[in-house]
Amino acid sequence: MAPPVEYYLLLSAAVFCIGLFGILTRRNALMFLMSVELMLNAANINFIAFSFQHGNLTGQVFSLFTMALAAAEVAVGIGIILVLYRNFQDVDVTKAATMRW
Amino acid sequence: MFEYAPAVALLPFVSFLIALSVGSYMPKKGAFAGIAATGGSLLLSVWAFVTVSGGEVYNEPDLFTWVAAEELSLSFGILIDPLSAMMLIIVSLVAFLVHVFSLGYMNDEGETGLPRYYAELGLFTFSMLAFVYASNLLMAFMFFELVGLCSYLLIGFWFRTESAASAAKKAFLVTRFGDYFFLIGVIGVIATFGTAQFAGQESFPVLAEHALVDGETEAMTTFLGLGEQAWVTLLGMLVLGGVIGKSAQYPLHTWLPDAMEGPTTVSALIHAATMVAAGVYLVARMYGFYALSPTVLTFIAFVGGFTALFAATMGVIKDDIKRVLAYSTISQYGYMMLGLGAGGFVAGSFHLMNHAFFKALLFLGSGSVIVLMHHEQDMWEMGGLKDKAPATYYTFLAGSLALAGIIPFSGFWSKDEILFEALHYGLGNQPLLLGAYAMGLVAVFFTGFYTFRMVFLTFHGDPRSDTARDPHPVGWSVKVPLVVLGLLATFIGFVNMVPVADLLNMDIEFLHQWLDGPEETVTSVHHYEELVHDAAGFEAADIGPYLPGALSLGLALAGAGLAHMLYNVPDPEPHTEKLGNIRTLLKRNYYQDEYQVWIAEGLTLPVARAANKFDRTVVDGAVNGISRVSLDSGSRLKQVQTGVVTNYAALLTFGLVALLVVVGLYGGWF
Numbered sequence: 001m002a003p004p005v006e007y008y009l010l011l012s013a014a015v016f017c018i019g020l021f022g023i024l025t026r027r028n029a030l031m032f033l034m035s036v037e038l039m040l041n042a043a044n045i046n047f048i049a050f051s052f053q054h055g056n057l058t059g060q061v062f063s064l065f066t067m068a069l070a071a072a073e074v075a076v077g078i079g080i081i082l083v084l085y086r087n088f089q090d091v092d093v094t095k096a097a098t099m100r101w
Numbered sequence: 102m103f104e105y106a107p108a109v110a111l112l113p114f115v116s117f118l119i120a121l122s123v124g125s126y127m128p129k130k131g132a133f134a135g136i137a138a139t140g141g142s143l144l145l146s147v148w149a150f151v152t153v154s155g156g157e158v159y160n161e162p163d164l165f166t167w168v169a170a171e172e173l174s175l176s177f178g179i180l181i182d183p184l185s186a187m188m189l190i191i192v193s194l195v196a197f198l199v200h201v202f203s204l205g206y207m208n209d210e211g212e213t214g215l216p217r218y219y220a221e222l223g224l225f226t227f228s229m230l231a232f233v234y235a236s237n238l239l240m241a242f243m244f245f246e247l248v249g250l251c252s253y254l255l256i257g258f259w260f261r262t263e264s265a266a267s268a269a270k271k272a273f274l275v276t277r278f279g280d281y282f283f284l285i286g287v288i289g290v291i292a293t294f295g296t297a298q299f300a301g302q303e304s305f306p307v308l309a310e311h312a313l314v315d316g317e318t319e320a321m322t323t324f325l326g327l328g329e330q331a332w333v334t335l336l337g338m339l340v341l342g343g344v345i346g347k348s349a350q351y352p353l354h355t356w357l358p359d360a361m362e363g364p365t366t367v368s369a370l371i372h373a374a375t376m377v378a379a380g381v382y383l384v385a386r387m388y389g390f391y392a393l394s395p396t397v398l399t400f401i402a403f404v405g406g407f408t409a410l411f412a413a414t415m416g417v418i419k420d421d422i423k424r425v426l427a428y429s430t431i432s433q434y435g436y437m438m439l440g441l442g443a444g445g446f447v448a449g450s451f452h453l454m455n456h457a458f459f460k461a462l463l464f465l466g467s468g469s470v471i472v473l474m475h476h477e478q479d480m481w482e483m484g485g486l487k488d489k490a491p492a493t494y495y496t497f498l499a500g501s502l503a504l505a506g507i508i509p510f511s512g513f514w515s516k517d518e519i520l521f522e523a524l525h526y527g528l529g530n531q532p533l534l535l536g537a538y539a540m541g542l543v544a545v546f547f548t549g550f551y552t553f554r555m556v557f558l559t560f561h562g563d564p565r566s567d568t569a570r571d572p573h574p575v576g577w578s579v580k581v582p583l584v585v586l587g588l589l590a591t592f593i594g595f596v597n598m599v600p601v602a603d604l605l606n607m608d609i610e611f612l613h614q615w616l617d618g619p620e621e622t623v624t625s626v627h628h629y630e631e632l633v634h635d636a637a638g639f640e641a642a643d644i645g646p647y648l649p650g651a652l653s654l655g656l657a658l659a660g661a662g663l664a665h666m667l668y669n670v671p672d673p674e675p676h677t678e679k680l681g682n683i684r685t686l687l688k689r690n691y692y693q694d695e696y697q698v699w700i701a702e703g704l705t706l707p708v709a710r711a712a713n714k715f716d717r718t719v720v721d722g723a724v725n726g727i728s729r730v731s732l733d734s735g736s737r738l739k740q741v742q743t744g745v746v747t748n749y750a751a752l753l754t755f756g757l758v759a760l761l762v763v764v765g766l767y768g769g770w771f
């Protein structure tokens with residue numbers, strides 16, 4: 001007997017909030033990247049849960065796409081972090097503010 | 102022949118281009134191009150003259166269409182009738198002789214900047230010739246302005262001296278002041294009649310005549326609630342503004358004496374045939390329009406008579422030979438205006454022609470004197486040049502006799518005819534013309550006096566300086582133009598000897614017949630005379646031409662005689678210094694410059710300052726205020742961009758939350 005969809009949604013909301021909290025409070029770029037991953041996966045949980053609920057595969061296909069996208073995003077993100085480190089000798093995102101006005 | 106007519110003006114334009122582009126590589130720095138071009142223009146003008154005398158009049162109003170709208174089209178055209186054919190010859194002949202004279206006056210004296218000089222002369226001649234045969238008022242206005250520009254350039258030829266630059270600027274600004282009214286007049290004429298043609302059945306003088314004489318008022322549209330007569334008078338006055346500026350009539354005459362800062366050859370061209378003549382020629386060109394308004398005619402005559410006297414008195418005490426001639430020019434153009442205003446179209450045109458020849462002669466003669474004297478212009482440094490330079494002396498004397506109006510030299514015949522016209526209409530029913538006549542008559546005495554004061558001081562008596570004892574010789578290029586003009590100044594008056602024609606009862610008023618044309622058209626003298634009589638209502642008194650002629654001749658001789666008594670002595674004294682305060686008044690030119698400067702500084706400058714202030718504070722303030730508001734708000738708003746990623750993420754999040762709350766509240770989720 002599978003658990004009802006509300007539990008999945010609760011889990012997804014919890015993961016999303018953890019990710020959001022991470023983005024708003026952490027200064028380390030790696031933690032940033034991880035938080036973004038958490039938020040993406042919270043969305044994936046939703047997709048899968050609703051896919052299961054409705055009994056079709058559309059949501060699962062979507063989540064596969066999201067995972068591929070997340071992989072690409074991480075590659076780009078790591079690249080940015082490397083350049084950030086090279087220029088500022090640090091991975092603190094608040095320091096990279098020289099391009100503003 | 103008339104298909105070559107555009108070439109009359111275009112030849113000097115080509116010489117302008119040649120002198121401007123390759124003049125510095127040519128022998129004589131472009132002079133030959135100018136001589137060839139003006140010579141060609143002269144030949145073509147003579148050809149045109151011969152063709153016109155064969156009974157053909159060329160009126161091609163639409164040679165080049167400039168603006169073609171449904172209601173109104175503006176075009177360039179050519180009008181060659183007896184008046185413009187005569188004027189074409191005068192202009193191209195004087196320009197040709199001035200170019201030849203320049204070889205001796207400019208090239209031989211080692212002037213620099215000669216390509217520029219010849220280019221400007223070419224452009225000047227081109228503009229004047231095009232002005233002369235312009236077929237409509239707008240085209241005339243354009244070339245009128247171009248003539249003004251060229252005189253600015255040429256007066257300021259020696260622009261490195263401060264006085265020349267300032268004189269050029271003054272000439273430009275003063276004539277521009279008059280031209281401003283002219284421009285309004287041109288627009289007014291086009292708006293009123295829908296055309297600006299000078300001649301033909303659809304021309305504006307004819308339409309105005311239909312409206313005023315025949316009562317066909319639908320031919321014209323008046324504005325400002327004025328009647329037809331008042332509106333025609335106003336238009337005439339507006340156009341007259343340009344004439345007064347260009348022809349140096351009171352009160353816009355002040356630029357002309359200062360224009361003596363240019364080379365003497367340029368003065369000859371400006372005074373005899375181009376710039377100054379343009380104003381009077383314009384009055385003659387649209388005489389059919391002026392003849393409709395007795396008010397404007399009387400005004401022209403009065404201004405002319407007043408200017409003739411006014412300028413002549415100032416000429417009496419000048420010591421610079423060119424300045425004396427400058428004041429005589431103003432005075433003589435006053436006579437022409439007097440003649441035209443007094444209904445004497447032939448008399449005014451006649452004097453225009455005679456004056457062109459004798460004034461060109463006098464200026465070139467004074468140029469020759471200046472070469473003789475190593476560029477000394479003060480007459481008190483001269484004296485005794487009579488024996489050293491006989492060619493200059495005798496030609497200059499012929500010009501002086503013509504200027505003073507002594508029988509049988511050309512000036513006598515035309516001046517006498519002008520005064521006669523003014524007198525016989527004045528005694529008829531125009532008493533105001535009698536005032537103008539009186540002023541013109543008194544001016545004859547002063548003219549005789551200052552002319553011969555100049556001749557005696559320059560050529561007679563003992564030499565008063567070393568250069569006068571041993572003058573610099575002049576070459577053929579100086580003498581030939583002088584001799585040609587000397588002959589013309591002596592004999593050209595014979596073409597219209599009214600008193601002799603009356604005495605012998607012979608038909609020898611050739612100029613009158615010439616201007617009448619082969620058949621009666623709207624620009625022939627016969628038509629103008631009818632208009633002056635019918636439309637303007639001038640009635641002529643029945644008087645003979647002998648007594649007024651004798652009177653003016655007597656006055657001229659008296660003036661010359663007084664000059665002879667005072668100055669034709671071996672060692673003349675400066676008698677004018679005995680005049681005391683009057684001399685100071687005359688020396689300062691009746692304080693005309695001072696009051697005009699005062700108007701400019703006391704009235705125009707504060708107004709301009711106030712306008713400037715308004716522009717800078719109110720207009721600029723509004724524009725700058727708007728830009729400052731956006732600039733300031735932009736610089737405040739940009740503080741939001743911290744560059745810290747966390748802040749952006751927070752903004753995104755809170756923005757999304759706020760959006761959700763708003764959508765939820767309005768969407769009724771709760």
